[in-house]
Amino acid sequence: MTLLDQPVGQLARQLPGATRVFHEYGIDFCCGGRATLRDSLAGRDADLARLVSALEALPAHQPDERDWCEASANELIDHILTRYHAVHRQQLPELIRLARRVEQVHGERQDCPAGLAELLEGMHQEIESHLQKEEMILFPTLKRGLAHNMHGPIAVMRFEHDEHGETLARLMAFTDDIQTPKGACTTWCALYAGLREFREDLMQHIHLENNVLFEQATADQVALGESSPASPMAGELPRA
Template sequence: MSMIQQSLGQLARSIPGATQVFHEFDLDFCCGGKKSLGEAAAQRSLDAGQIEARLIALAQHAPQEIDWGQASPAELIDHILARYHEVHRQQLPELIRLALKVEQVHADSPDCPTGVADHLRTMQQELESHMQKEEQVLFPILARGHGAMAAMPITVMRMEHDDHGVALERLLALTNDLTLPRAACNTWRALYLGIRTFKEDLMAHIHLENNILFEDAAAAAVHPRN
């Protein structure tokens, strides 16, 4: 099967660095991970062959990275908790602080990203609630290898991931796709750089859960090892 026929989620899972290529072309590999590369490219009027060539080059010269598809559920969960859950808890309060300052100082500017602080607060509340449900309910089930018992909570978490994806789209709309005005101050630049990092982290976070952790749990439920 050519890469163009493979899903974005599978490509992101199997080729180190593929997610950065998808960011460059604005392809949703986390919530939209089930679409094939060909379908996703066509929807955005992109040349799928050009993207495939980038991915082939990556696959041929890929640096050694941890293959989370080969990790145990417990190992992957530990990574998600440390690399994403705790990082989001550090990122969002600082982004909210920066957004409040920008909105206050530049309120008279037509480019002012009015409403970003409030939207980030809403995202913080929804993401914290989501992460707590994973930490307290779903992850302990999966870490013990009981994926067959997790179908319902996984369905709920996938739906909430879709909601996070919609919230990210709203965040980008409020910031004009993170486009800085020519005279942007350092605080404004720091805000948009931080939002870009948060967006990329959240998409990578959702990818690991949707396309690896949850898919492996579903596969284990269908083909139990014992």
């Protein structure tokens, strides 16, 4: 099977450094991880050869990047909690503060991202609710080795990840793909730099859950011969 016919989530999981290439080409490897690379590039034939060459040129190992596919579920969950859950809780309040300031001071400019602060506030609430569900129910259960009980909650988390991806798409539309406009003040520049960092972090966060942690849990279900019934705990993970 060629690279073009493999799911992008699988490539992100198996090729160290692939996520950086996908960021460069604007490929959704987290929420859209089940689409093949060819489908992800539909209508962009000019990028096909360059993208495949970039992926094939990746070294077998990235010295500064751990292969989380080789980690235990406990190690990966601890990494997600410290590297992403804690960081998002720092990022979003500051981004909201900066967005409010930019809208207040530069609201008369045509390129001002009017409504961005409100969008980020809604995203903050949705993500906080999502993080709490993982921390209170899903992650502790996976750490106890009870992945076979988590089919329902994992499906809910995947669905909410898709919703986060849709909100990121709206964020990109609000900000002209997070391109800092000419004449932007220091606060505006800091806002867009923070948005770019947050977007990359959230995409990597979702990738590690959808394409690594949840795939491992699904494999555990198959190994145990589970038929993936609706989990009795699924009702404890309502949508945000």
